[in-house]
Amino acid sequence: MAMRKITEGVHWCGVVDWDRRVFDVLVPLPDGTSYNSYLVQGAEKTALLDGVDDAKIPLLLETLRDVPRIDYIVSHHAEQDHSGALPALMAWHPEARLLASAMGRKLLIELLDLPADRVVAVKDGETLALGGKTLRFLYTPWVHWPETMSTWLEEDGILFSCDFYGAHLATSELYAKEGVRVYRAAKLYYAQIMMPYAKQVAKSIEKVSGLGIRCIAPSHGPLYDKPAIVMDSWREWVSAPPQNLAVVAYVSMHGSTRRMAERLVDALIARGVSVRQFDLATADLGEIAMTLVDTSTILLGTPAMLNGVHPVAANAAFVINALHPKAKYAGLFGSFGWGSKPLENPAALLPDLQVELLPTVLARGLPREAEFAALDRLADTVAAKHAAAGLAG
Numbered sequence: 001m002a003m004r005k006i007t008e009g010v011h012w013c014g015v016v017d018w019d020r021r022v023f024d025v026l027v028p029l030p031d032g033t034s035y036n037s038y039l040v041q042g043a044e045k046t047a048l049l050d051g052v053d054d055a056k057i058p059l060l061l062e063t064l065r066d067v068p069r070i071d072y073i074v075s076h077h078a079e080q081d082h083s084g085a086l087p088a089l090m091a092w093h094p095e096a097r098l099l100a101s102a103m104g105r106k107l108l109i110e111l112l113d114l115p116a117d118r119v120v121a122v123k124d125g126e127t128l129a130l131g132g133k134t135l136r137f138l139y140t141p142w143v144h145w146p147e148t149m150s151t152w153l154e155e156d157g158i159l160f161s162c163d164f165y166g167a168h169l170a171t172s173e174l175y176a177k178e179g180v181r182v183y184r185a186a187k188l189y190y191a192q193i194m195m196p197y198a199k200q201v202a203k204s205i206e207k208v209s210g211l212g213i214r215c216i217a218p219s220h221g222p223l224y225d226k227p228a229i230v231m232d233s234w235r236e237w238v239s240a241p242p243q244n245l246a247v248v249a250y251v252s253m254h255g256s257t258r259r260m261a262e263r264l265v266d267a268l269i270a271r272g273v274s275v276r277q278f279d280l281a282t283a284d285l286g287e288i289a290m291t292l293v294d295t296s297t298i299l300l301g302t303p304a305m306l307n308g309v310h311p312v313a314a315n316a317a318f319v320i321n322a323l324h325p326k327a328k329y330a331g332l333f334g335s336f337g338w339g340s341k342p343l344e345n346p347a348a349l350l351p352d353l354q355v356e357l358l359p360t361v362l363a364r365g366l367p368r369e370a371e372f373a374a375l376d377r378l379a380d381t382v383a384a385k386h387a388a389a390g391l392a393g
């Protein structure tokens with residue numbers, strides 16, 4: 001791929017991966033992604049910031065073919081979609097030293113079997129002069145691994161933020177244009193990658209907010225020459241209270257739990273609560289995760305199966321629990337054939353969420369008037385809780 005100039009001495013030299021559709025064998029990538037690598041050339045030294053996924057090594061080496069010397073390779077994050085190319089780069093440029101945070105150094109050596117004598121740890125706040133280009137390394141831990149850091153290019157006001165402020169979006173645009181496509185990609189990314197670490201993300205947002213950033217150059221998706229587009233959104237996703245919104249996510253084998261879900265959704269809407277309904281058999285994990293950024297109440301529907309909740313519901317609960325959304329309330333509903341015991345411990349499904357558990361509603365077989373009335377009461381409770389909390393619509 002061709003290098004793209006950002007400013008004098010600073011170029012994007014990454015790879016756009018138009019066709020990738022899943023990350024970590026879990027995260028859907030409806031719009032592909034990119035692995036952004038950057039070349040910063042000072043009057044005296046040259047630094048390459050991050051590599052690319054190892055599947056794209058030939059493309060990166062081809063892009064860099066006319067770069068005679070790389071003095072430093074900066075690794076902001078040891079995950080292999082950025083670090084996978086580092087062994088090849090270090091072999092290609094034996095003069096280069098690899099710079100990373102202290103934890104990054106350790107992880108890079110362990111994950112990639114890199115030669116320890118060529119990997120140097122930099123300190124938080126340490127600077128590196130390239131000749132008219134000064135790199136300042138800023139630790140941004142747990143965004144989203146413990147070793148993650150960013151680099152601030154002082155003279156040009158560019159923050160190379162790696163996954164921080166990233167978006168899985170393949171695009172021919174170098175810079176993000178404000179609009180639904182960019183916003184959605186950024187929110188999907190935040191929800192699936194960063195939401196579990198919202199508290200640590202908030203600290204990093206504060207850490208970089210006073211820098212006077214002119215451009216954000218993340219490791220995935222477009223750059224932001226209007227940083228407010230992404231910075232304001234991330235601040236809201238991290239800090240704003242959840243909305244008057246409930247997620248009703250269910251799985252149903254023979255229609256009983258589905259009927260309960262549909263009644264519950266209707267009852268919530270009738271009471272002024274916004275709802276997203278997801279059939280877990282077909283629902284997109286990214287859509288669920290993105291919705292959870294704003295959700296106050298999670299209502300999980302499942303039949304009893306194999307002496308527990310249905311495995312599809314168990315899987316969804318596991319992921320929701322790991323995503324750690326800021327929901328305040330949660331509840332369980334569902335149907336059973338001969339024994340309700342498998343559905344009687346909703347707290348075990350979301351053990352890490354700080355949620356108030358709402359009354360469980362169960363039906364033996366098909367739901368009837370008594371269960372529908374109980375679902376209406378559950379909707380009453382949700383609406384009342386949301387109103388009492390002053391949640392905005």
Ligand code: FEO
Pocket residue numbers: 077079080081082144163219220
């Ligand atoms: Fe883009 Fe966490 O790797």
